[in-house]
Amino acid sequence: MGTTRGRLHGKVAVLTGIASGIGRATALTFAREGAIVVGGDRDAPGGARTVEIARQAGLSVEFRPLEATDPASVRAFIDGAVADYGRIDALFNNVGVNLVRMLPDVTDEEWDVTVDTNLKSVFLGCRVAIPHMARQGAGAIVNNASNAGLIGRPGDPVYCATKHAIVGLTKSLALGHGPHGIRVNAICPGPIETPMVSSMREASVDRAAFDRNVAGQTALKRIGAAEEVADLVAFLCSDGARFITGAAIPIDGGKAAGMIPGMIVP
């Protein structure tokens, strides 16, 4: 039996939002696949917990503090990783926040926080990473959008707007920087079991009904796992995805494929 190398063996990967949910799962998957993982988050205790979970699994994840909406912080985070490891092969722009609020009730501050966290963070990460990747002549960027980047939803219009914008930005960057060897893709998860979803469950009147409703909106009738999303991100950053760019890939149990009979969109 020979040893098999991970799909990301030796690649330097920079990930945002690794203190929780999809980001944490992706940091662990990347480490398992052989990447050198530099992860950031504004939640330092959560980041330390990810490092500890990795350590207990015999893996290595490096955590650095990051405010993903702050240009100086993003520059220090990405430039720092490049200075320490010599290159950046993969960037996962993952931080995000939901806002379930009908538009007339959205405050100026809520608009700014949602747009800055979801969209400005992607702009800032790409702005710093692309010149490094262009110099290398290679690199893969994955931006975490959402089902809400593919379909409209009545209950969270600002979130939907930011996620559609991420898809547009992703496609444009793929076209603009493909000639430099850079691939840029978006992922569009449906309901995934993370604190983002569990906090909505906790806030709902009937938690069992919440689960039935959310799972029932997918063709596969279940909520996804963060590890399933992490697998897709790892594939997109691997050489196996070398001809994939400018894609917005649903990972949603079929939710965005069309209307499910009896579907109630939140």
Ligand SMILES: NC(=O)c1ccc[n+]([C@@H]2O[C@H](COP(=O)([O-])OP(=O)(O)OC[C@H]3O[C@@H](n4cnc5c(N)ncnc54)[C@H](O)[C@@H]3O)[C@@H](O)[C@H]2O)c1
């Ligand atoms: N969970 C889902 O069902 C789902 C579905 C579709 C898309 N998404 C997207 O996946 C991404 C991750 O979501 P999740 O469910 O893992 O959420 P989560 O709340 O579990 O994790 C988000 C992480 O981002 C960090 N973060 C937020 N704002 C930040 C900032 N300004 N600077 C630094 N760190 C910041 C948080 O501290 C947290 O660790 C988001 O972009 C979200 O929109 C999630």
